[in-house]
Amino acid sequence: MIEPEPRTGCCGNRRTPTLSDYIDDGLRRSRLTASDALGAACRDDAGHVARFGVHIADGVVTSVGFRASTCVTLVAYCEVAAQRVSGRRVAEALRTLQPADIARALPSVPPAKRDRAQLARALLIALLEQAKELQT
Amino acid sequence: MKVAYIFATQRHTVSYVLGRMILPQLEENRHGVDVVGMFFEDNNYVLVRGNLLGERLLAVAKAKGILLMGCDQCCYEREIADQLLEGVPIGCFPDLYGALAGNMPDQVITL
Numbered sequence: 001m002i003e004p005e006p007r008t009g010c011c012g013n014r015r016t017p018t019l020s021d022y023i024d025d026g027l028r029r030s031r032l033t034a035s036d037a038l039g040a041a042c043r044d045d046a047g048h049v050a051r052f053g054v055h056i057a058d059g060v061v062t063s064v065g066f067r068a069s070t071c072v073t074l075v076a077y078c079e080v081a082a083q084r085v086s087g088r089r090v091a092e093a094l095r096t097l098q099p100a101d102i103a104r105a106l107p108s109v110p111p112a113k114r115d116r117a118q119l120a121r122a123l124l125i126a127l128l129e130q131a132k133e134l135q136t
Numbered sequence: 137m138k139v140a141y142i143f144a145t146q147r148h149t150v151s152y153v154l155g156r157m158i159l160p161q162l163e164e165n166r167h168g169v170d171v172v173g174m175f176f177e178d179n180n181y182v183l184v185r186g187n188l189l190g191e192r193l194l195a196v197a198k199a200k201g202i203l204l205m206g207c208d209q210c211c212y213e214r215e216i217a218d219q220l221l222e223g224v225p226i227g228c229f230p231d232l233y234g235a236l237a238g239n240m241p242d243q244v245i246t247l
Contacts, residue, residue, distance in 0.1 A: 019212045072209045108218040110226060
């Protein structure tokens with residue numbers, strides 16, 4: 001499992017990012033993501049929608065953006081997935097999105113809401129696979 | 137009449153209004169209306185396992201079929217989402233409305 005990047009907390013202390021950090025980062029990332037940079041949308045059984053967009057240069061994921069329903073759990077999972085793949089080569093990025101790994105990154109999410117992780121993961125994998133095929 | 141309470145303000149709505157008025161009245165079956173749900177935004181520490189008020193509230197909720205729900209973002213922010221009373225879900229408005237759909241309140245009261 002990939003360890004999350006530590007954050008700088010009060011008085012310069014390093015701290016592990018919280019679920020709220022991922023929500024804040026995700027909402028910020030989603031605000032900064034242009035609509036025309038996004039791939040196809042996907043909707044789960046509960047009606048949550050998400051769309052990702054990636055920019056790849058020389059085989060490396062240089063930027064990731066997304067828009068998601070206002071379910072903060074989904075936003076947090078999308079942000080975890082986006083951070084996982086940013087700066088990695090496409091093949092390596094795909095390996096970081098192992099089943100259950102995204103959900104495991106946020107252990108405090110109640111079981112009833114963990115299915116959002118699958119939506120985030122599946123969408124990003126589909127987009128990266130597509131990008132990988134275009135490269136070859 | 138059926139009511140749902142939304143605890144959203146930073147007044148002492150839980151320790152005082154809930155703890156000293158609503159909950160004792162519910163326990164004594166003299167609240168005057170049927171409470172179908174309670175949604176906690178701020179003050180949601182009451183939903184943490186072991187909270188004395190929360191444990192009493194859970195007992196009444198189970199006996200009377202009252203929905204208890206914590207605001208998901210509020211619980212995540214306080215890092216208590218995985219420490220809530222048994223069976224108490226977290227969610228946002230769609231989850232709240234969905235959960236109340238089968239037993240809709242006539243009035244929603246924000247405290």
